[in-house]
Amino acid sequence: MQGLLSLAALAALAASLFSASGAAQCARETLVAATNKLIAAQTAGTPDTMGALEGVAYLEQFKTADVTKGILKTPLTLDFNRSLHDTVQCTTYTEMVSAKGSHPYVIGTQMHFTPEGKLTNLSSLVTDQGDWLFNATGTLYWASREKWDVIPEDQRDSRATIQAAADAYADIFNDKSAKVPWGSPCARLEGGAYTGNGSANDRCDVGIPDGVALVNRRYVIDETIGAVDVFIDFATVPDSHEFRVEKGKIRYVHTITVMGG
Template sequence: MTRLTLTLLSSLGLGSLTLAAPFSPSAEGCTREALKAHTETLLSAQTSGNPAALIALQTADTTTPFIYTEDFKSKTLSSSILTTAQKIDHNRSLLDTTQCATYTEIISATDPNTPRVIGTQMRFDSTASKLLKIETLVTQPGDWLFNASATLRYARQEETIWVPIPESERDSRAVIQAAGDAYLDLFNNKSVVVPWGTPCQRLEGGAYTGRGLPTDSCNVGVPSGVPITNRRYVIDEVLGSVDAFVQFASVPDSHEFRVEKGKLRLVHTLTVMRK
C-alpha cells in the first residue's frame, strides 16, 4: 500500500482496517472468482462499518471517475451506509462476468440498532481490478412493506432454490433479461405476455405470495399505469437470475428474478419510499 493511500485512509478515519490483499487481474479478464472476492469485500465492509478496502479499489482514472449512489442520490463511500456497522443475517450475490458487475442482497434483521434490507450493484473494469461504480438501495422501517424478519425467514426458505443451474439447462442472458423485462413492462402495459412459472414465489418487502404449494403463483396482480424506467441490469446465467435497479414511477427500486427454462420462478423486490 502506498504512503498516499495510507494518508488518504487515515484522513477519512478509515486507517484502522487491515485491507485484504489486492486482487491480481487474470489473463482471462473478469472471472466469477474475482467478482465473488469483491462481494466478500463488500460484506466485510458492511459488517465492520469500514469501506476502506472498497475505497482502495476505486478507479483513479479521471476520464471515468468513481461513482457512488445511495437510494439514487450521489454520496461518497466515506459518508455511506457502509460506514454503519451492520449485523448480516443473510446474503446472496449475482456475478455477471459479461458486464463485470455484481448484485448483492443483504438482510440485517437482528441488528440491535436498525434492521435493514440492502441491495447493492457494483461495476468494475474489464479485468475486475478497478471499482467503477456502486449503487445501493437501503430499505428500513418506513419503506414499502418493510419487514426484515419476514424477509429473512422467506429468503432462508428459498436457499435450496437459489442454486446453480446445470450448464446444459441454463438460459441465455437474453432469455433471462426478457423474462424480467416482461414482468416490469406489465406495470405499464397489461397486454404484455409474462412467462409465469409454476410454482413461483414473490417476496415484496416482507410480503410473500408463496405457501409452499406446487400451484404457487407470482401472477397475483400488479398496479396499472406505472412506468418502470432507467433499468440497470446484473445478469448471472449460472444462477439463472437478473437484478434490475429501476425508477419505479418516481421511487428507487430493485427487482430481482430467478428464471428457469425461460419462466419466472422467484421475484424479490426492494422499494425505497422514505424521502
C-alpha cells in the same frame, strides 16, 4: 418521461448487445472476491475494506452520496446475503438482510467494474422502517427458504431469455398485454410480504398495478443461477427487482423499494 424511456432503451440495447456476444469480459473469481469484500465491509462498517474508493461513483437511493457517511460506515450483522456475478457486463448485485439487530435493514447493491477488475460504481438501495412493505424478519424468513442454487450448464437459460423474462414482468405494470413467462409455482417477496406459502400453488401474478412505468433499467445477469437483478425507476421511486428464472419461467421475484428518500 421521454428522457427516462430513452435511457431505458439505451440500457436495454447495451444489455442485448452483451447478451448476443455472451463473451466473458471479467473473471468470475474477481467479481466473487469483490462481493466478498463488500460483505466484509458492511459487516465491519469499514468502507476501506473495498480498497481505494477515490474516483468511484458512490450512490444511495440512486443519488450521489458520501461513502464516509453512508451505510457502509454502519457495522451490520448480516443474517442473509446472496450475490449475482455478471462476467459479461463486469457487474455484480448483492442482496443483504440484517434482521436481528437494533436497526434492521434490507440492502441491494450493484457494483460496476472495468474488465481489469477496477471498481467504478457502487450503488445501494437501503431500506428500513417506512419503506415499501418493509419487514426484515419476513424477508429473512422467506429468502432463506428459497432455492437459488447453481443450474447445470446444459440446463441454463441464455442471458437474453433471462433478461426477457425480467423485462416482460416490468412491462406488464404499464402494458397489460405483455406476455410474462410466469412459472408454476412462482413466489414474490415484496419487502417482507410473500405472495405464497412455499407450496406448489404459489403465484406471482397477483397484486400488480396498472399504469406504472418501470424505466431506466440497469441489469446484472448471472446465468449460472438463472438470475437477473434490475435497478429501476419505479415511476418516481428507486427500486430493485431480482428474478430467478428456470427453463424460461419466472420462479422467484424479490423487490426492494425505497419510499423514504
